[in-house]
Each structure stands twice: as C-alpha cells, then as structure tokens.
Amino acid sequence: MFTLHQDRIRPGVFKKNVGGGKTVVDVILSFFQFISNLGPSVMMPIIMLILGLALGAPFGKSLRAGLTVGVGFIGLGLVTGLLGGSLGPAVQEMVARYGLKLDAVDIGWVASAAIAFASQVGTFIIPIGITINVVMLLTKTTQTINVDIWDYWHFAFTGAIVQSYTGSIWMGIAAAALNMVIIMILGDWTAPGLEKYNGLPGISLPHGFTTAFVPFAYLFCGIIDKIPGLSNVKVDMEKIQRRLGVFGEPILIGLVFGIVIGIIAGYDVFGVTTLGMSLAACLVLIPKMAALLMEGLIPVSDAAQVFIEKRIKGGGKIYIGLDSAVGIGHPICMTSALILVPVSILLAVLLPGNRVLPFADLAVIPWMFVLFIPAAKGDFMRSLVSGFFTLIIMLYMGTDMVDTFVKAAVAADPASYAAAGNFSSLCDGSNPMTWAFFRMSGLGWLGIGVIAAIGVAMAVYNRKKIIKEANEMASADIAA
Incomplete structure (x- = not known):
C-alpha cells in the first residue's frame, strides 16, 4: 500500500556516540531511513534500475523498466487514493447518520505505518529484511526477490506490537524477522495460483497484510468444498460478465456499488452519482495501472531468472515480490470488497464484544482479497463467503489487540497518541499474523521459539519443493 503521505512518517531515533558524532551503524540506518522516506514511487525506480544492472540487463532496458514501474506505482497510488478518498467520506457519513459508537475507531493503515517506522524495531527493519531475503535466496528457501521494501513496515508493526506486549x-x-520469513514462503506457495487465476506471471506477493490471510482463505474455501450442495456451486465472474454484457463489466459494477453505498450514506443525487463514477473509474483504471507496472517488471524478471539459473544451481523459478496493489483490480477482488464495505460496518455493530469500528481502512479491504482468488480457484462465491467470515475474525482479533496497539502507538509517538484514547485499524491492527505473534509472545521466548520452529519447518519444506521444481525444469529442458 503506497498512498502514504511522507509527512506522517516520523523517523526512528538513532543513538549517537558520546562525542556527538554518528557511529557506522547510525550512518547505515540513516541511509535506509532516507531510502524508506523516498516513498515507493521514487524508491522503486531506483531499486529496479540497480537490480536490473546487477542482474546483467542493459542500462537502457533497466532504466526504462525502473521508470515504467515508477509510473505504474504513481498511477496506482493516484487511483487507490481516489478509492480511499471516495469511500472514506461515505463511511464517515454512515457512522454519523446511524449514530454508530464503538470505543476503538479504525484510524487507518497510514497511522499504522507511521507507528511501525517510528518504533525501535522499525529503525532496523529494512536492513534486516534485505538480509533475510538474501540469505533465503542463497539457501534456496525462497524463490522471491522481494523488491517491495516499502511494505517491510508490516513486519516492523508486528515487531512493535510484540515489543509493547512483552x-x-x-x-x-x-x-518481525520470523514474520517476514513465513510471509516470504507463503508468497512462494501462492505464486503459481496468482499466475493462473489472477493473471500475474512471474510475480509473488510477500505482503505482510494480504498474505497473512492465506491460511483463512484456504481454510474457508476448503470448508465450502466439503459442504453438500455448496461444493458444486461455481460462480465464475468472467462468465457472469459475458452473460450480462455491458452490465457485467467493471465500469458498471463500480457505478452500481458506488450508487448503493452513496444511498446508504445518505448522499444527495450529486453525491451519489459522483461516488458511483469515482468507483467506476477505480475499477477501470486500477487494472490498467497494474498492467503498466507489470510491463516494467518483465525485463527485470527475465534477467533475474537467467542470473539465478547461472549462479545458483537448483534455484527453480524466480519471482519478483511486489505490493499486492498489482492484484486488487481483479473483478472478484473489487466486487467482493465493495459488497463487504457496508457489511463490515454492520458486523462491527452486531457482533457481541467487538470494540473496533471500521472506518479509515475500509478502502484496504480489496488488498485482503487478492490471494482469496487463487485459494477459491477463481470462484466468486467462495471468495466472498470466505471474506465475510474472515472479517468477523478480524474484528475480534483487532478487539483483542486494541490496548497493545495503543501502547505501541504511544511508545512510538507520544506527542500524537498519548491523549488520543482508544483506537485500532483493520490494517494491521486486525492482521491475523500479527495477532498470532502477539498471542504467542505472551508465552515469552517459548512462544517465539514455537513460531521459529514452524518457520524453519516451512523453510525446509519450501527448499525441497524448490529443488524438486528446479530438477523438473532441468529435465524438461534436456528433453526439449
């Protein structure tokens, strides 16, 4: 997620030596902080240029790839900003119109990212993340080159929550480190399905928010497949679109849902139609911006595959790890998300014991759905139903973490949050992976050790899978 305003990020505090000068570690950490503060639209072209050159791609091709990726990110940022700017006020009107009151309002992922980067763990997260990725590539425990450095904040947020709790x-x-290891491996495992069902070849999504929902996606889709009657139900969005003609196209879907949400929010005719057109534009433009970004990635992805095959034998197919924004334009993703925006508010009010009122982060629900699509094998009904039950779990997880969320925020930025009362966010205050680490850390180092054992087991399994895949690719090349 990359529509974050940089003035909301407060850099971590670096310790200086007694003489007042910075140590070598301070200089290194300050450099990574500077890179992080550039934001993805500037950072990604630089990274892609350097990566392309390091992998042996020509300068011109690397430069064009980097610039194209940067333009794609800017385009995605503008459109997702429109999405959030359109849904946010509508949700605010819903809250005011129906007098909804819960004691922990969702303050949004922007605040969560600020808290993460301003925390002590956030100070170290970029060098730690890069090191983990390199080590995993060398040990063949991942197939992903994760260039989505900006979104390392999700791992830092998990670390900040655990630090505040323990x-x-x-x-x-x-x-934070173990969170990244597990997410990287889940990114590898879901990449083939991402290519088949989401139309994103050569891409994986080691994203700390989106990928954290993979276990729930497969769990609920598996349950649906075991229920008599439901197991045979298939709802293919592409078939629906073909049968409905123009009324099944994304532009009409966005218009209809925008109008419905506007009516629920109590907008006048002008507000309703404006919201409808804004969401219609989002559903049309997001896939186009993602396609532009993908165009820039292809040369670097190809160069990475050749480089790894030459220098790391038995490494299998290589994926480029990206922000899951590249996948939110899928019709299933956006349609499911728009349905669940008003539903999530209703759930928050009706669920007994829930404290979290979804608000600022309702616009990030599409990010949650990206990897539900391969889990559901492209089925709309399974994605929607799985997402519904996942939202219920998210609200209770968020409720469980409210107090620790506030404590972490106050520790990172007391000036902004010390007197703010209770608050939370759907991202990452209701992130299932963060919640699991939060609860396991209550057992002390024993809990962290259990998670580490799970991470090591996943890494060993992934290594065997990667080597097997590489051998099969080699055999296929020989046979050809």
Missing part, C-alpha cells in the same frame, strides 16, 4: 526489543525484532 517489553523486549529483541523479541520484537525476532517476531
């Missing part, structure tokens, strides 16, 4: 920065750093 009081140990080392447990926080360990949690």
Whole structure:
C-alpha cells in the first residue's frame, strides 16, 4: 500500500556516540531511513534500475523498466487514493447518520505505518529484511526477490506490537524477522495460483497484510468444498460478465456499488452519482495501472531468472515480490470488497464484544482479497463467503489487540497518541499474523521459539519443493 503521505512518517531515533558524532551503524540506518522516506514511487525506480544492472540487463532496458514501474506505482497510488478518498467520506457519513459508537475507531493503515517506522524495531527493519531475503535466496528457501521494501513496515508493526506486549526489543525484532520469513514462503506457495487465476506471471506477493490471510482463505474455501450442495456451486465472474454484457463489466459494477453505498450514506443525487463514477473509474483504471507496472517488471524478471539459473544451481523459478496493489483490480477482488464495505460496518455493530469500528481502512479491504482468488480457484462465491467470515475474525482479533496497539502507538509517538484514547485499524491492527505473534509472545521466548520452529519447518519444506521444481525444469529442458 503506497498512498502514504511522507509527512506522517516520523523517523526512528538513532543513538549517537558520546562525542556527538554518528557511529557506522547510525550512518547505515540513516541511509535506509532516507531510502524508506523516498516513498515507493521514487524508491522503486531506483531499486529496479540497480537490480536490473546487477542482474546483467542493459542500462537502457533497466532504466526504462525502473521508470515504467515508477509510473505504474504513481498511477496506482493516484487511483487507490481516489478509492480511499471516495469511500472514506461515505463511511464517515454512515457512522454519523446511524449514530454508530464503538470505543476503538479504525484510524487507518497510514497511522499504522507511521507507528511501525517510528518504533525501535522499525529503525532496523529494512536492513534486516534485505538480509533475510538474501540469505533465503542463497539457501534456496525462497524463490522471491522481494523488491517491495516499502511494505517491510508490516513486519516492523508486528515487531512493535510484540515489543509493547512483552517489553523486549529483541523479541520484537525476532517476531518481525520470523514474520517476514513465513510471509516470504507463503508468497512462494501462492505464486503459481496468482499466475493462473489472477493473471500475474512471474510475480509473488510477500505482503505482510494480504498474505497473512492465506491460511483463512484456504481454510474457508476448503470448508465450502466439503459442504453438500455448496461444493458444486461455481460462480465464475468472467462468465457472469459475458452473460450480462455491458452490465457485467467493471465500469458498471463500480457505478452500481458506488450508487448503493452513496444511498446508504445518505448522499444527495450529486453525491451519489459522483461516488458511483469515482468507483467506476477505480475499477477501470486500477487494472490498467497494474498492467503498466507489470510491463516494467518483465525485463527485470527475465534477467533475474537467467542470473539465478547461472549462479545458483537448483534455484527453480524466480519471482519478483511486489505490493499486492498489482492484484486488487481483479473483478472478484473489487466486487467482493465493495459488497463487504457496508457489511463490515454492520458486523462491527452486531457482533457481541467487538470494540473496533471500521472506518479509515475500509478502502484496504480489496488488498485482503487478492490471494482469496487463487485459494477459491477463481470462484466468486467462495471468495466472498470466505471474506465475510474472515472479517468477523478480524474484528475480534483487532478487539483483542486494541490496548497493545495503543501502547505501541504511544511508545512510538507520544506527542500524537498519548491523549488520543482508544483506537485500532483493520490494517494491521486486525492482521491475523500479527495477532498470532502477539498471542504467542505472551508465552515469552517459548512462544517465539514455537513460531521459529514452524518457520524453519516451512523453510525446509519450501527448499525441497524448490529443488524438486528446479530438477523438473532441468529435465524438461534436456528433453526439449
């Protein structure tokens, strides 16, 4: 997610030596902080240029790839900004119109990212993340080159929550590192389905928010497949679109849902039609911006595959790890998300014991759905139903973490949050992976050790899978 305003990010505090000058570590961390503060639209072209050159691609091709990726990110940022700017006020009107009151309002992922980067764990997260990725590539425990450095904040947020809960920065750093390892592996495992059902070849999504929902996606889709009657139901969005003709196209879907949400919010005719057109534009433009970004990635992805095959034998297929924004334009993703925006508010009010009122982060629900699509094998009904039950779980997880969320925010930025009362966010305050680390850390180092054992087991399994795939690719090349 990359529509974050940089003035909301407060850099971490670096320790200086007694003489007042910076240590070598301070200089290194300051450099990574500077890179992070550039934002993805500037950072990604630089990274792609350097990566392309390092992988042996010509300068001109690398430069064009980097610039194209940067333009794609800017385009996606503008359109997702329109999405959030359109839904946010509508949700605010819903809350005011129906007098909804819960004690922990969703303040949004922007605040979560600020808290993550301003935390002590956030100070170290970029060098830690890069090191983890390199080590995993060399040990063949991942197939992903994760260039989505900006979204390392999700891992830092997990670490900040664990540190606030346990009081140990080392447990926080360990949690952040293990979170990344597990997410990287899940990104590998879902990449083939991402190519088949989402139309994103050569891409994986090691995204700390989107990929955290993979276990729920497969769990609920598996349950649906076991229920008599439902197991045979298939709702193919592409077939629906073909049968409905123009009324099944994304532009009409966005218009209809925008009008419905506007009516629920109590907008006048002008507001309703404006919201409808805005959401119609989002559903049309997001896939086009994602396609532009993909165009820039192809030369670097191809160069990465050749480079790895030459230098790391038995490494299998290589994926470029990206922000899951590249996948939110899928019709299933956006349609499911728009249905669940008003539903999530209704759930928040009706669920007993829930404290979290979805608000600022309702616009990020599409990010949650990207990997539900391969889990559901492209089926709309399975994606929607799985997402519905996942939202219920998210609200209760968010409720469970409210107090620790506030504590972490106050520790990172006391000036902004000390007197703010209770608050949360759907992203990442209701992130299932963050919640799992939060609860396991209650067992101290034993809990972190259990997670580490799970991570190691996943890494070993992934290594065997990667080597097997590489051998099969080699055999196929020989046979050809």
